[in-house]
Amino acid sequence: MGCSRWRAALNFGHLKAQSRLPVFLTMILLFTYLCYCLSSRCDALPRPVFSSGAPEGGRLLGSAVPLLRHRLADSAGGMRPLDNISIFNNFGSKKFPQAIIIGVKKGGTRALLEFLRVHPDVRAVGTEPHFFDRCYDKGLGWYRSLMPRTLEGQITMEKTPSYFITKEAPRRVHALSRHTKLIVVVRDPVTRAISDYTQTLSKSPGLPSFQNLAFRNDSATLIDTSWSAVRIGIYAKHLENWLRYFPLSRFLFVSGERLVTDPAGEMGRVQDFLGLKRVVTDKHFYFNQTKGFPCLKKPEGSSRPRCLGKSKGRPHPQIPTEVLLRLRDFYRPFNLKFYQMTGQDFGWS
Numbered sequence: 001m002g003c004s005r006w007r008a009a010l011n012f013g014h015l016k017a018q019s020r021l022p023v024f025l026t027m028i029l030l031f032t033y034l035c036y037c038l039s040s041r042c043d044a045l046p047r048p049v050f051s052s053g054a055p056e057g058g059r060l061l062g063s064a065v066p067l068l069r070h071r072l073a074d075s076a077g078g079m080r081p082l083d084n085i086s087i088f089n090n091f092g093s094k095k096f097p098q099a100i101i102i103g104v105k106k107g108g109t110r111a112l113l114e115f116l117r118v119h120p121d122v123r124a125v126g127t128e129p130h131f132f133d134r135c136y137d138k139g140l141g142w143y144r145s146l147m148p149r150t151l152e153g154q155i156t157m158e159k160t161p162s163y164f165i166t167k168e169a170p171r172r173v174h175a176l177s178r179h180t181k182l183i184v185v186v187r188d189p190v191t192r193a194i195s196d197y198t199q200t201l202s203k204s205p206g207l208p209s210f211q212n213l214a215f216r217n218d219s220a221t222l223i224d225t226s227w228s229a230v231r232i233g234i235y236a237k238h239l240e241n242w243l244r245y246f247p248l249s250r251f252l253f254v255s256g257e258r259l260v261t262d263p264a265g266e267m268g269r270v271q272d273f274l275g276l277k278r279v280v281t282d283k284h285f286y287f288n289q290t291k292g293f294p295c296l297k298k299p300e301g302s303s304r305p306r307c308l309g310k311s312k313g314r315p316h317p318q319i320p321t322e323v324l325l326r327l328r329d330f331y332r333p334f335n336l337k338f339y340q341m342t343g344q345d346f347g348w349s
């Protein structure tokens with residue numbers, strides 16, 4: 001094509017010769033952007049992370065995928081293996097989650113999600129989206145863009161433990177879909193509070209002692225319910241808020257304690273609730289003596305087993321017995337109410 005014809009093709013009439021170059025460059029940029037979007041690479045999403053340090057990537061069909069993923073991981077020198085292979089990420093479509101782990105903070109939510117991800121029919125966001133609490137104004141399009149692609153029959157999941165205590169969350173989740181399955185991992189509220197405190201302490205070493213924060217002012221008896229570490233453990237109160245929007249049948253309450261002592265048993269209940277085949281069984285777990293927690297066995301073809309990261313299963317500070325007893329007294333009526341509401345006795349004394 002001769003120069004004159006290019007000129008004719010790009011002749012915008014009223015534009016002077018000097019102003020054509022920026023227009024041309026803009027068109028090239030727009031065209032490149034369009035191509036980029038069409039190849040599904042312009043999702044404004046944070047990439048999923050895998051807190052255990054294990055490889056994270058798209059799941060392919062069937063059981064060959066973990067094997068392939070780990071082979072790739074091994075040969076990728078620790079890099080997430082599938083990130084650079086766009087074809088793997090383009091299967092299926094992004095859907096809103098059909099099931100959400102809504103709580104509770106420090107209950108064992110990460111362990112549950114990572115155990116579930118072993119299942120070939122579960123695909124989940126690695127990071128916590130915080131859509132129904134902090135990011136609601138970003139809109140549903142943003143939320144869906146965070147989701148991994150799923151094929152027919154696969155379940156999309158996310159976990160954000162703060163949803164359970166967020167006043168607006170039940171209404172918002174319900175507005176998206178009243179069919180959403182809700183999973184709550186609960187743990188003895190006293191241990192949960194100490195776990196919560198341990199996490200804050202790890203970030204702010206100058207934090208006052210647990211007992212200073214747990215009791216109101218200088219009182220040695222009055223529990224400070226304005227402290228979030230205490231408030232989160234009043235499960236009955238938070239559940240009441242959710243039950244205004246969802247029937248009990250939409251919930252599954254997972255015992256955080258049993259998730260540690262009998263992960264396969266608890267996973268059986270979870271898979272049944274989600275309508276999944278019981279694929280994740282005791283064969284997938286081993287107890288890591290050093291960590292003191294169950295970990296995922298190494299998948300075939302990988303030389304590495306998978307435990308959760310260092311921030312999961314941390315040692316807790318020693319709390320005076322009288323403080324623990326007082327807290328137990330405080331939680332007892334709320335726990336009993338919670339057992340009654342859920343029809344489950346979690347055995348917290």
Ligand SMILES: Nc1ncnc2c1ncn2[C@@H]1O[C@H](COP(=O)(O)OS(=O)(=O)O)[C@@H](OP(=O)(O)O)[C@H]1O
Pocket residue numbers: 104105106107108109110111161194195196198256259260293294295307308311312313314315
């Ligand atoms: N398998 C396995 N490995 C490690 N840790 C396990 C596991 N199962 C349950 N837990 C318990 O999970 C607690 C952290 O809970 P969450 O993942 O819900 O925490 S968070 O809210 O996402 O920060 C974490 O609390 P801490 O022990 O206080 O660290 C663990 O007790």
